[in-house]
Amino acid sequence: MQNPSQLRAPSENRAKTLIEARDLTFKVAAAGGEVNILRGLNLDLHVGEAVGLVGPSGSGKTSLLMLLAGLERPSGGTLHVAGQELGKMGEDALARFRREQLGIVFQAFHLIPTMTALENVAVPLEFAGRRDAFDRAAAALQAVELGHRLDHYPSQLSGGEQQRVALARAFVAEPKLLLADEPTGNLDIGTGKLVMELLFGLRRRFGTTLLLITHDHGLAARCERTLMMRDGRIVQDSAEMEDSPEDDEPQDGPAAGP
Numbered sequence: 431m432q433n434p435s436q437l438r439a440p441s442e443n444r445a446k447t448l449i450e451a452r453d454l455t456f457k458v459a460a461a462g463g464e465v466n467i468l469r470g471l472n473l474d475l476h477v478g479e480a481v482g483l484v485g486p487s488g489s490g491k492t493s494l495l496m497l498l499a500g501l502e503r504p505s506g507g508t509l510h511v512a513g514q515e516l517g518k519m520g521e522d523a524l525a526r527f528r529r530e531q532l533g534i535v536f537q538a539f540h541l542i543p544t545m546t547a548l549e550n551v552a553v554p555l556e557f558a559g560r561r562d563a564f565d566r567a568a569a570a571l572q573a574v575e576l577g578h579r580l581d582h583y584p585s586q587l588s589g590g591e592q593q594r595v596a597l598a599r600a601f602v603a604e605p606k607l608l609l610a611d612e613p614t615g616n617l618d619i620g621t622g623k624l625v626m627e628l629l630f631g632l633r634r635r636f637g638t639t640l641l642l643i644t645h646d647h648g649l650a651a652r653c654e655r656t657l658m659m660r661d662g663r664i665v666q667d668s669a670e671m672e673d674s675p676e677d678d679e680p681q682d683g684p685a686a687g688p
């Protein structure tokens with residue numbers, strides 16, 4: 431049995447690493463004392479991969495996403511995303527990192543209620559000083575089939591439409607990495623399917639690396655690699671299970687497989 435926490439050094443032909451977490455811990459202070467949420471998590475994600483992350487409620491999936499997005503800070507260990515060590519960056523650098531490298535889609539959409547769909551999608555580009563922010567935002571909304579809803583406010587949109595606006599916002603700056611936390615969790619099955627088709631289509635178009643948190647194992651299986659999280663660690667990795675035996679360290683027992 432291989433311990434997924436004992437990661438091997440990347441081999442030469444292995445794709446470029448986008449996320450590298452080593453012995454990552456995350457603790458928070460709570461009324462009843464300290465809560466250890468991530469407990470020595472190791473993770474490597476490669477450029478261009480689509481990875482589904484599953485695990486029981488409370489296992490730390492959303493917390494991991496918050497660290498990857500630089501919205502929370504590690505308590506220990508190291509976390510590199512796109513070559514930058516997030517734990518060592520100041521708030522301004524983290525904001526720039528998010529703007530330049532990341533798209534995030536949450537379960538609850540998180541649109542700005544006082545802005546139209548078009549304005550919501552243009553926000554990241556405006557922060558980046560792009561003069562074509564509104565043209566690009568309109569094109570991004572057309573790509574999620576919402577070209578006819580540019581001037582609608584979030585309260586005037588259905589849940590599925592709001593999530594499509596969130597998708598357009600996440601992809602508009604063509605990020606390297608898309609983090610999605612149960613993006614279909616608030617949607618009915620049919621609407622969820624449409625949102626996921628759009629998400630996978632955009633990711634293919636831009637070659638975006640995807641980390642998709644989901645309770646839907648069918649959805650996770652649409653990703654080329656699936657990870658299982660439990661008690662603040664990655665406990666199963668389909669890529670480890672598929673690796674050919676000659677990649678592995680010498681094992682005690684007889685090698686399984688063909």
Ligand SMILES: Nc1ncnc2c1ncn2[C@@H]1O[C@H](COP(=O)(O)OP(=O)(O)OP(=O)(O)O)[C@@H](O)[C@H]1O
Pocket residue numbers: 458459460465467485486487488489490491492493494
């Ligand atoms: N700010 C906080 N203070 C105290 N405990 C927290 C805090 N944030 C998260 N936790 C705890 O950390 C654990 C992991 O939470 P997290 O939201 O990362 O889980 P999850 O895997 O995303 O679960 P779900 O599938 O239900 O979304 C939970 O037990 C949660 O109660």
Ligand SMILES: [Mg+2]
Pocket residue numbers: 491492493611
């Ligand atoms: Mg969660």
